[in-house]
Amino acid sequence: MSTSHEASWSIGELAERAGVTVKSVRFYSDLGLLPEAFRSGGGHRRYAPEALERLRLIRSLRALDLPLPEVRRVLEDEEAAGRVLEDAVAGRLRELGDELKTLRWREAALRLVRECPPAQRAERLRLIGAVSTPPSTAPLARFWRAWLPPRMPAPATAAFLEVAVPQPPDEPDPAQVLAFAELHAMTTAPCPDGRQPQPEVHRVAGARGAAALYAGLAEAYGIADPQLRRAREPCPGEALDAYVAAYADAYVGRDTREFRRLLAARLATGPRLDRYWELTAVVLTPPGGRLEPTPGSADAWLRAALERDNAEAA
Template sequence: MSHEAVWSIGELAERAGATVKTVRFYSDRGLLPEASRSGGGHRRYGPEALERLRLIRSLRALDLPLPEVRRVVEDEDAAGRVLEDAVAGRLRELGGELRALRWREAALRLVRECPPAQRAERLRLLGAVSTPPSTAPLVRFWRAWLPPRTPARAAAAFLEVAVPQPPDEPDPAQVLAFAHLHALTTAPCPPGRQPQPDVHRVAGAGGAALLYAGLAEAYELAGPHLRRGREPYAGEALDAYVAAYASAYGGRDTRDFRRVLAERLGAQPRLDRYWELAAVVWTPPGGPPEPTPGSADDWLRAALERDNARAA
């Protein structure tokens, strides 16, 4: 290699637009190839080191961690794939960081915009929730609510529709609603009260799978009626609703069964507050309220009562 193509650490730093400290940092970690050593033992670098340094600085400018940078520059044969994996991983991390920042921003706006008398309570609620929030407490709440030994597939399907996922870009109202949901689902259950309603527990583990699959179908059928603001009425959605309970109990959809079912449903504890809060979390800012399993169940119960009254 010619003398003109060999540079000291300072000359390499100047050509790359970097500091001597930066060059020494990467060189000490074995990331910059040395062309030779001077008589006094000082490092000398060639064009390969300059290209390597420029690549390293570009990768670091993308905020890739040093181990990923090392994999890219040292594995020439797989450099393309390694870089793609590293960038994809960093994009996932940044997505999570941005999501957390949006939740913090909405939480700060919530505190700033609320009346001073409410700030202490809101800070208490927000302080109990991670950022971005976790749905684990809600999942634990519903797993305790479900009948024992509910089949895993049935439980997973129910949790998918019962647990609202925190939006990526929440407004302050959604942040407050999720904080209230967290408080609601982590509060101790009152002594002597079973979390799951009797009308569901008596169906047993086998009947639970039939019940929740049928209820999910009925709620889906009721959804368009709720979005259009239609009054409850006897139709396909109600038939699916009653059939879910009938199949769970090994019975048939008869007029007597509908009357008994309405009585049992009317005697059960309700979770209205949960579904009200979930609706806020589910509904996009400025959009119409989204149907929830709770609002669909209310609509179907009302349809059942009207149907029973009409047949009386």
């Protein structure tokens, strides 16, 4: 770059015009982000007027909290500067979203401890202290992977986890923080005999049969969902028929009156995860809202509908 001495500024003059410290100008110069026009006879840095706009751009990028490597990419790749800046800003927005989520969860956790009776504080501190921030759903997913039959097809497993693992809300209230912490404690606690209890249908149906079962149950839960949202009493109908059909296919049987009685007996003695689904409903429900239906609440509604159907047919 060719610049006359009259059109150049010292490091102090540039710093004054840009409203920054000499230390900042020297820092960016040493990193190569702010090139010098030349050095004076005494070895002092001199800058061309264009350095002022470059310095202002650097400050603007840093004000967006972009890291120095991203600032360098924007400055050095003029042709792709727009794309590079867009990618850098998008990445920083994602990071800020995670940071804000972390802060909101910490705030709700602090309110939870502050608002609870003193006798409960130690236990609540233990619960929330075991959960990472932002909270991870990995322990819950591991719990369900151990519950599902081994070698169940990956797409079926993924579809089940999508509805069984509640995503923590970005702006929780204390009740949601407590519910998620209890879910974390429940799913990470060792089982009494070292292994999770398995429904009998997993053994009977096998991995692929269980995949078909869960797909059929998901369909039945979807049909029952409007009934749950309207707080209707459990009753026979399309949802129950789909529910029974899912089990009949898994057991390689037919939907008969005898099968419905047998199914009700088997479901009554199978392992239950009612508390898991109660906590999941709290995590999913916005503050002040009505509890959201879950696969667990839908299953309980359909089991009750089956019991009613059998009683009416007796």
